Amino acid sequence: MRPVVVILVGVPGAGKSTFSTALQAASPGRWERVNQDTVAGPGRKGSRPLCVAAARAALQAGHGAIIDRCNWDGPQRKDFIALAKQLHCEAHAIVLDLPTQLCANRAAARVDHEGGLDGPGAKSAVYRLGSQLAKAGRPQPSEGLSSVMVCNSEADVKRALQAWSEYRTSGKQPIEQYQRSTPAKRTLATLWGKHGSRAAAGDAGGAGQTNGSQGRSPTVDHGSGSTEPLHNSSAVAEKGLGRPGTGRQEADSGNAFAVLMNRAKQPAAAPPAKAPGHSNARRQQYQPNSWKDALRQVAVDPDGHRTKYPEMIVSEECILIHDAFPKAAHHALVLPREPTLHDVRSLNRAHIPLLTRMKVMAENWMASIETSEGFQMGFHSVPSMDHLHMHVISKDFNSPKLKTKQHWNSFTTAFFIPLEQVLLDLEAKDPVAVDPVQAEALLKQPLRCHKCQAAMRNMPDLKSHVVACTVRAAPHRAASAL
DNA sequence: GTTCTAGAAC
DNA sequence: GTTCTAGAAC
Numbered sequence: 175m176r177p178v179v180v181i182l183v184g185v186p187g188a189g190k191s192t193f194s195t196a197l198q199a200a201s202p203g204r205w206e207r208v209n210q211d212t213v214a215g216p217g218r219k220g221s222r223p224l225c226v227a228a229a230r231a232a233l234q235a236g237h238g239a240i241i242d243r244c245n246w247d248g249p250q251r252k253d254f255i256a257l258a259k260q261l262h263c264e265a266h267a268i269v270l271d272l273p274t275q276l277c278a279n280r281a282a283a284r285v286d287h288e289g290g291l292d293g294p295g296a297k298s299a300v301y302r303l304g305s306q307l308a309k310a311g312r313p314q315p316s317e318g319l320s321s322v323m324v325c326n327s328e329a330d331v332k333r334a335l336q337a338w339s340e341y342r343t344s345g346k347q348p349i350e351q352y353q354r355s356t357p358a359k360r361t362l363a364t365l366w367g368k369h370g371s372r373a374a375a376g377d378a379g380g381a382g383q384t385n386g387s388q389g390r391s392p393t394v395d396h397g398s399g400s401t402e403p404l405h406n407s408s409a410v411a412e413k414g415l416g417r418p419g420t421g422r423q424e425a426d427s428g429n430a431f432a433v434l435m436n437r438a439k440q441p442a443a444a445p446p447a448k449a450p451g452h453s454n455a456r457r458q459q460y461q462p463n464s465w466k467d468a469l470r471q472v473a474v475d476p477d478g479h480r481t482k483y484p485e486m487i488v489s490e491e492c493i494l495i496h497d498a499f500p501k502a503a504h505h506a507l508v509l510p511r512e513p514t515l516h517d518v519r520s521l522n523r524a525h526i527p528l529l530t531r532m533k534v535m536a537e538n539w540m541a542s543i544e545t546s547e548g549f550q551m552g553f554h555s556v557p558s559m560d561h562l563h564m565h566v567i568s569k570d571f572n573s574p575k576l577k578t579k580q581h582w583n584s585f586t587t588a589f590f591i592p593l594e595q596v597l598l599d600l601e602a603k604d605p606v607a608v609d610p611v612q613a614e615a616l617l618k619q620p621l622r623c624h625k626c627q628a629a630m631r632n633m634p635d636l637k638s639h640v641v642a643c644t645v646r647a648a649p650h651r652a653a654s655a656l
Numbered sequence: 657g658t659t660c661t662a663g664a665a666c
Numbered sequence: 667g668t669t670c671t672a673g674a675a676c
Contacts, residue, residue: 266670276670292666298667298668300669301666301667304669305667464659464676465676468657469657557657558658577658579671579672632665632671
């Protein structure tokens with residue numbers, strides 16, 4: 175094979191050196207690591223020209239050159255690309271785009287770093303480089319790169335390493351193997367963004383939260399000479415991850431809630447009957463136009479909402495719709511059409527047949543979906559929306575719409591009351607037990623992975639952990655605490 | 657339910 | 667300086 179130049183791109187702590195040495199170990203004698211912190215010798219400061227010279231020596235000796243420095247923008251990369259061209263070699267980029275906070279923590283935790291970038295003082299440098307890197311955008315094929323491989327998680331890095339470790343004389347491009355081994359993920363905010371809805375623009379890095387780990391997913395671009403910006407969500411979505419059809423419903427659902435609210439505000443919409451039989455003490459004052467009433471609007475007039483919920487399933491007694499803000503790859507709600515059922519506390523023994531039919535509707539829907547992690551169905555103990563709704567949600571909890579601790583804890587703690595628990599309570603002729611004070615406390619519990627129970631510092635850390643966690647999910651914790 | 661944003665955390 | 671959370675507004 176002709177030797178190649180592999181340009182690593184990433185902040186300190188992203189794992190560039192780890193990747194480099196792992197690749198060297200996987201293919202002994204094939205790769206030379208070019209690191210600016212060590213290129214000038216012990217105790218001496220390196221420079222870009224010295225790195226270029228070292229890369230040249232490696233290539234001329236027939237070794238691949240891994241450029242282990244931040245390489246955060248075009249000007250930082252161009253000398254290495256020019257060198258490759260001069261020696262008739264290919265230049266490739268691997269972007270290690272992990273959450274900045276994770277990188278900062280790693281950089282701060284290390285000791286005796288080659289470049290002296292360690293300890294607490296390293297964090298600000300990581301944040302600064304992270305914002306510079308984000309501002310510069312991703313490496314482009316138009317720079318002269320034969321491929322750009324983007325890793326957003328440890329799992330991606332592992333696959334990238336595997337792909338490059340197997341790079342031999344076959345001419346098979348690692349990017350192709352990487353792309354093939356990338357699991358299809360439906361969590362890309364970019365999949366939502368193709369129709370330009372406001373919500374989608376925010377998730378794609380426009381106006382809302384930006385640069386967080388959520389909403390990102392492995393993105394790859396083959397060096398086909400394309401000049402499309404890789405950080406453009408549409409471009410990414412159209413490069414194979416955005417399968418027509420899979421993103422369609424979500425594309426609409428981003429603003430379905432707003433549409434629903436507008437509908438609710440139309441004076442022509444008949445206000446539903448006031449729900450009787452509830453304690454006024456714990457009920458908020460009834461407001462027909464409140465967003466809290468949106469689900470009841472669907473319950474009383476399913477046909478009027480069908481265009482907004484094209485996947486809607488309606489039976490005599492109940493309705494299934496896709497959640498407008500799905501908190502997992504698959505997330506539906508099953509609502510009774512009976513408008514007077516407020517929440518799980520409205521239920522009594524006589525509702526068991528209704529719940530059973532809701533369960534059947536949910537099971538039929540689940541049977542049409544493939545998910546490796548299974549589903550859970552049940553109720554929030556203190557829901558925000560004012561009409562009884564059963565959540566049917568895949569247990570990946572991998573969605574750009576799942577953003578807050580409250581979102582997480584509402585599905586992964588005893589705040590979530592499994593359907594089976596509700597049925598057991600009702601069969602025992604008990605009302606379903608809910609303590610609102612305790613429920614609120616559950617939402618504020620520290621974040622934990624629902625599979626391995628590891629504590630997580632914040633949502634970005636949790637989300638990047640959960641997609642990589644291989645521990646088999648434990649059965650849902652019983653709601654007995656409530 | 658989401659959005660917005662101040663200020664805490666890093 | 668940037669990221670992230672949590673509370674108020676809707």
